[in-house]
Amino acid sequence: MTDALLSVDEFRAKVLADLVPAAPVEVELLDALGLVCVEDVTAPLSLPRFDNSAMDGYAVRREDVVGASEDAPVELPVVGEIGAGRAGPSGIEAGTVTKIMTGAPMPHGADAVVPYEWTDRGAGVVRITQAPAEAQHIRRVGGDVREGDHLISAGTVLGPRHVGLLAAVGRPTVMVRPRPVVVILSTGSELRAPGEELGADSIYDGNSYLLAASVTRAGAVARRVGIVPDDQDAFLAVLHEQLVGADVVVTSGGVSQGDFDVVKAALRTLGTVWFGGVAMQPGKPQGFGVVGERRVPIFTLPGNPVSSYISFELFVRPALRTLMGLEPVVEPTTTATLEGAVSSLSGKRQFLRGRYSRDDSGATVTVKPVGGSGSHLVGDLAASNALIVVPEELTEVVDGAQVQVVVLDRGATDG
Numbered sequence: 001m002t003d004a005l006l007s008v009d010e011f012r013a014k015v016l017a018d019l020v021p022a023a024p025v026e027v028e029l030l031d032a033l034g035l036v037c038v039e040d041v042t043a044p045l046s047l048p049r050f051d052n053s054a055m056d057g058y059a060v061r062r063e064d065v066v067g068a069s070e071d072a073p074v075e076l077p078v079v080g081e082i083g084a085g086r087a088g089p090s091g092i093e094a095g096t097v098t099k100i101m102t103g104a105p106m107p108h109g110a111d112a113v114v115p116y117e118w119t120d121r122g123a124g125v126v127r128i129t130q131a132p133a134e135a136q137h138i139r140r141v142g143g144d145v146r147e148g149d150h151l152i153s154a155g156t157v158l159g160p161r162h163v164g165l166l167a168a169v170g171r172p173t174v175m176v177r178p179r180p181v182v183v184i185l186s187t188g189s190e191l192r193a194p195g196e197e198l199g200a201d202s203i204y205d206g207n208s209y210l211l212a213a214s215v216t217r218a219g220a221v222a223r224r225v226g227i228v229p230d231d232q233d234a235f236l237a238v239l240h241e242q243l244v245g246a247d248v249v250v251t252s253g254g255v256s257q258g259d260f261d262v263v264k265a266a267l268r269t270l271g272t273v274w275f276g277g278v279a280m281q282p283g284k285p286q287g288f289g290v291v292g293e294r295r296v297p298i299f300t301l302p303g304n305p306v307s308s309y310i311s312f313e314l315f316v317r318p319a320l321r322t323l324m325g326l327e328p329v330v331e332p333t334t335t336a337t338l339e340g341a342v343s344s345l346s347g348k349r350q351f352l353r354g355r356y357s358r359d360d361s362g363a364t365v366t367v368k369p370v371g372g373s374g375s376h377l378v379g380d381l382a383a384s385n386a387l388i389v390v391p392e393e394l395t396e397v398v399d400g401a402q403v404q405v406v407v408l409d410r411g412a413t414d415g
């Protein structure tokens, strides 16, 4: 790679330049979690749908029980029972009560509810020892949401509470930006699937799992294809087969200077994928472009596991978010005090693994380096929860300095 390196920001801008949010689709409610709603949702009905009881007890006419107390209890005949969703008396006459359960519709004529605790729980005749206030324990129709109310604005990222509200007003589906389907291919003749026998020179394919889990965590759909050997024809055949229904392709490995760097060699023949270096460590060799008739975006991530993961976080994740109509991630996200000194390469943005923590007040944030800078260190990667960012111009950062950290393990909808 003799060409000048792109900066991290230049490469990310290049990746995001032509990406636009995917066309909306209608999905079932649980599939909408974490997705961007593209409709203004209004209430098709009121909540509560009808006046109903907030307590298990008796529906009464307040004027019949107004003087009730421990010293002067009122006794009234019980004319029936209304359970939530179970038919019961639709009204009560003066001088009578009906049992009523929480959520059951108020019968005509009743204007308050006396909870069981203020009575002897009588079945034929009930003894009431406390009078309810006007309309006490009645939940009014439309007291929460009125038919026609604006409930959710287009652009809202749907969380569990939105999903619950949509269901509560009877919506089985909602219009959202869909989850991109991301095909994940690991290349390397040394790779074996977990569970398979290893030869003397083979290793397990961690990357396709690392990337598939990252895709899922980002809210997209991972289609983990697994291992493709270092063979150009085999790689292109699998790629074209997998393009059906794919919105994004992510490969790992085969993009550096090696004699068997299959991804670069194969995709160069297509002429639609850029390969070059980015001024960062880990993650220098990168490729991005489009493949197939539908011009599906493809990321060719470096094979070293830490490089692959960090490249995903910096470039693929913002791309997936863009396709989903979410703001691309803005990093670094937090300033922290470095506990320990670190060194870095001049002219490259370094992303070191760290563990960051906040004190109880949340005011003091510290970050400790975890392991070294080697991009094969998956044990340390798993032990980290943040990336310490050392800017291009620095080669040393002293103990106690303020550094920028990228917080890892964010969900689909947070920054």
Ligand SMILES: Nc1nc2c(c(=O)[nH]1)N[C@H]1C(S)=C(S)[C@@H](COP(=O)(O)OP(=O)(O)OC[C@H]3O[C@@H](n4cnc5c(N)ncnc54)[C@H](O)[C@@H]3O)O[C@H]1N2
Pocket (backbone or CB within 6 Å): 186, 187, 188, 190, 191, 203, 204, 205, 206, 207, 208, 252, 253, 254, 255, 256, 257, 258, 261, 282, 283, 284, 285, 301, 302, 303, 304, 305, 307, 375
């Ligand atoms: N002469 C040069 N050699 C290398 C350079 C360079 O500039 N000049 N760059 C180095 C850097 S930096 C990186 S990063 C790697 C990237 O190499 P590739 O993308 O071609 O990846 P591979 O060679 O296929 O693999 C690198 C490394 O990662 C292991 N690997 C690959 N795939 C997986 C997987 N799915 N699961 C676990 N581990 C995987 C592979 O066995 C290698 O050890 O190139 C440097 N070399």
Ligand code: MOO
Pocket (backbone or CB within 6 Å): 280, 281, 282, 283, 284, 285, 302, 304, 306, 307, 375
């Ligand atoms: O891009 Mo490499 O990640 O420096 O090992």
